[in-house]
Amino acid sequence: MTVFALQYTDRADRDLEKLEKADAQRIIRALVRIKENPREHVDKVMTSSATSPIYSYHVGRRFRVPVQLLDDCLVVLVLEVH
DSSP: OOOOEEEEOHHHHHHHHHSOHHHHHHHHHHHHHTTTOGGGTOEEOTTSOSSSOOEEEEETTTEEEEEEEEGGGTEEEEOOOO
């Protein structure tokens, strides 16, 4: 099974730093769990482009994490957290 790596944009890092520690840890743990098969856990955002689609990963009811799946380098790029 292919495992994707996680990379965070500067914006995502700042967003996580602003959250309470428990919430940030919960989001990071959730992202680690989807590394083996990210497509099972995300929904494509309809307004994203076909060449560079954005996906939304929901962590509980409170948080939405927009990500890009970079298949050529097996990376889940975390764009921001809100």
